[in-house]
Amino acid sequence: MNAKVLRVLEYDKVIHMLEQKATSDPGRQLCRDLVPMTDLAQIEQAQTETADALTRIFQKGSLNFGSNKPLGMCLRSLEIGSTLSSEELLRIAGLLENTARVKNFGRSDKDEEQQDSLTEYFHCLEPLAPLSKEIRRCIIDVDEIADDASPALKKIRRSMVLTGEKIHNQLNSMVNGSVRNYLQDAVITTRDGRYCIPVKAEYKGQVPGMVHDQSSTGSTFFIEPAAVVSLNNQLRELEIEEQKEIAVILANLSAEAGAHTLEIAENQRIMTQLDFIFAKASLAMDQNASRPLFNDEHIVRIRQGRHPLLDRKKVVPIDVELGKNFDLLVITGPNTGGKTVCLKTVGLFTLMGQAGLHIPALDRSQLSVFTEVFADIGDEQSIEQSLSTFSSHMTSIVSILAKADADSLCLFDELGAGTDPTEGAALAIAILNYLHDRGIRTMATTHYSELKIYALSTNFVENACCEFDVETLRPTYRLLIGIPGKSNAFAISKKLGLSDEIIEAAKEQIDEQDVSFEDVISDLEKSRVTIEKERREIEDYKKEIEALRHKLQEKNDKIDQTRDRILREANEKARDILREAKDTADETIRIFQKAGPGASMKDLEQARQKLRSNIDDKNSKLSVAAKDKPKAPALKPEQLKKGDAVRIVSMGLKGTVSSLPDAKGNLFVQCGIMRTSTNIKDLVRIEEATITTPTMSKTNTGKLRMSKSFSVSPEINLLGKTVDEALAALDKYLDDAYLAHLENVRVVHGKGTGALRKAIQQHLKRIKYVKSFRQGEYGEGDAGVTIVEFKK
Structure with missing residues (x-):
């Protein structure tokens, strides 16, 4: 791209915004060097990386690459075997530690098929943790090496401490003793790295030793007493040994780092690239930007585009199209109406x-991908334009026409302005026609009515205008494609108070054809406003209908929930009534069995009456509940035979026909262990298999024997029960199911915390006639169901 267009379209300001998002100096340098590409594959790769980085920021937060500092000289020094300073080694350690954090950020549990374009970057990072830890262990700060950096250094520093203590003890004894009266102050000081005491000038001969310094007034001499000269020499030798050992430590660390120069260099390259990529993603997040779709057909379609350098709260989004139905767009409208912003938005995007x-x-x-973008955009908002301005613009236009081709995008602001309107309009039309004939995508702004007519009368050329509200005298900044801009000079002047007489005189100066054209545009504008108003009303109606539809859906959902709740409660009540009736029947059977063949008929009759009373109570309850139910078609006596499965409507019980109806329609139905008298009118035939009815017979000893065989559901629902309630219900159900010769049953207990499932499965292990049990598979209820298989 030519440098001029980058400056004219303020691309450099966007790059400055991008640079501020980078967190390392090398990353900021990459941002500064970013220029538009012309290879579609490279562009798509860069866009993919930006999109993937943005996704990671949304998922895990932002990244910091601040420890990624320039290491060019350091790495070159390592390559030739030089020793690095502690500062340079700490810089390498900081990079490696930052590398470890970034690599950890990039770790993902996703499958390889779900990995993105940044996965390889993170995978190739080598934190070299042992090296960074060793550098941190040995170097505390730029000016401080750790005592434990090496055994020799630790020994030397211990000796230095002991020697220093000896010197201080010796000097303290002198300061507080023999030479106290000769001292200016009772302190110990250092000069040139050696310990001294401040002696008054008149007593310097009384303190034997080496003079190292004198005060500015000459009243004090700093003397190293002879008694500590040897110790000071020893301390100095230890300091030299310390520096030598530190040099050895730095050399060893440099050698260890030198063995990994390739990895360190690659880490820095990847970290710099990632910093650059995540800077692009951070800028996109700040701008609420999205990834554009690219094509190679020179089609541009911007939806609700906002110029990135304008205030997001104030900028009016625009919709722009170019290249599909037309390759040349002529934008007209008043000054300050946003025409230049439209041009800059398309070019900058x-x-x-x-x-x-x-x-x-x-x-x-x-x-679309354009090999070049050309823009002739300047400050055209001045009241007067000089010939030099026109010449400058024309020079730029001549250069553009010489270089532009079918892969170029050309942008012209106020084309042909700055000269005689007639000649300017003619030149503008000729220039646009030249570009149009060569299929060059072009956008131009103008005030000339001739260009509006040119756009209306030329194929693949379209008008557009920036909307202007005459009532408020303010531009709306909306771009309207397909509508030429109307000159609002007369309307604005009248709104501002110019007399009608002057306005009418001005209109007489305009060619009748121009007036007619402006009237047509005015009519089009009125039609557009009307259509726009109607469109908004339609949108409001759509929203209202959608709200009503949503409300109706909620109402239907509520009705469905209420219906399901009522059915559930009814089923629970019916189940409770049946359970009570069954418990009563079981109790009566136990009384009969206990009584034996010698029982009194009076007692048996009382038990029977009690059973009949309980059944009548249940019948009355079920009859009330069944009043509102629709009546089933009446059965005819010839339709029934013994063993048919029926349901007693008034009682809600299922059973089998045990006797044929008499002349009045009365018959007996076996419901489990109860033989109930009913009428054929109260029966409904059901299509389901029923197990054989129970039979009673006497044994040789005279006792009653009963085969407990009746209709049993292949499933029991224990949801909502406590463990004790569930186990009690399960025992009774399993007994019935086993006696009914069912091969297997389903126990529904739900998932929940798993406590009920565990208790049930532990209980099943203790039941002898249970052959095996297993957890339900997919489609059977999963962990919420246990399948039980009985022994044969």
Whole structure:
């Protein structure tokens, strides 16, 4: 891309915003060097990396690459075997530690098929943790090496401490004793790295030793007493040994780092690239930008685009199209109406997209790859334009026409302005026609009515205008494609108070054809406003209908929930009534069995009456509940035979026919262990298999024997029960199911905390006639169901 267009379209300001998002100096340098690309594959790769980084920021937060500092000289020194300073080694350690954090950020539990374009970057990072830990262990700070960096250094520093203590003890004894009266102050000081005492000038001969310094007044001499000269010499030798050992430590660390120069260099390259990529993603997040779709057909379609350098709260989004139905767009409208912003938005979006940056527009916005973008955009808002300005613009236009081709995008602001309107309009039409004939995508702004007519009368050329509200005298900044801009000079002047007489005189100066054209545009504008108003009303109606539909759906859902709740409660009540009736029947059977063949008929009759009373109570309850139920078609006596499965409607019980109806329709139905008298009118035939009815017979000893065989459901539902309630119900159900010769049954206990499932499965292990049990599979209820198989 030519440097001029980058400056004119303010691409450099976007790059400055991008640079501020980078967190390391090398990353900021990459941002500064970013220029638009022209290879579609490279552009798509850069856009993919930006999108993937943005996704990771949303998922895990931002990344910091601040420890990634320039290491060029350090690495070159390591390559030739030089020793690095402690500062340079700490810089390498900081990079490696930052590398470890970034690599940890990039770890993901996703499958390889779900990995993104940044996965390889993170995978190739080598934190070299042993090296960074060793550097941190040995070097505490730039000016401080740890005592434990080496055994020799630790020994030397211990000796230095002991020697220092000896010197201080010796000097303290002198300061507080023999030479106390000769001292200016009772302190110990150092000069040139050697311990001294401040002696008054008149007593310097009384303190034997070496003079190292004198005060500015000459009244004090700093003397190293002879008694500590040897110790000071020893301390100095230890300091030299310390520096030598530190040099050895730094050399060893440098050698260890030198063995990994390739890994360190690669780490820095990847960290710099990631910093650059995540800077692009952070900028996209700040701008609420999206990834544009690229094509190679030179089609541009921007949806709700916002110029990135304008205040997001004030900028009005625009929709722009170019290249599909037309390749030349002529934008007209008043000054300050936003025409120049439209041009700059399209041009800047193209540059940003080709640089791998997301654009602040709605998703599915389309951009195309242009090898060059040309722009002739200047300050055309002055009241007067000189000939030099026209010449400057024309020089730029001549250069553009010489270089532009079918792969170029050309942008012209106020084309042909700055000269005689007639000649300017003619030149503008000729220039646009030249570009149009060569299929060059072009956008131009103008005030000339001739260009509006040119756009209306030329194929693949379209008018557009920036909307202006005459009532408020303010531009709306909305771009309207397909509608030429209307000159609002007369309307604005009248609104501002210019007399009608002057306005009418001005209109007489205009060619009748121009007036007619302006009237047509005015009519079009009125029609557009009306259509726009109707469209908004339709949108409001759609929203209202959608709200009503949503409300109706909620009402239906509520009705369905209420219906399900009522059915559930009814089923629970019916189950409770049946359970009570069954318990009563079981109790009566136990009384009969206990009584034996010698029981009194009076007692048996009382038990029977009690059973009949309980059954009548249940019948009355079920009859009330069944009043509202629709009546089933009446059965005819010839339709029944013994063994048919029926349901007694008034009682809600299932059973089998044990006797044929008499002349009045009365018959007996066996319901489990109860033989109930009923009428054929109260029966409904059901299509389900029923196990044989129970039979009673006497044994040789005279006792009653009963085969407990009746209709049993293949499933029991224990949801909502406590463990004790569930186990009690399960025992009775399993007995019935086993006696009914069922091969297997389903126990529904739900998932929940798993306590009920565990208790049930532990209980099943203790039941002798249970052959095996297993957890339900997919489609059977999973962990919420246990399948039980009985022994044969």
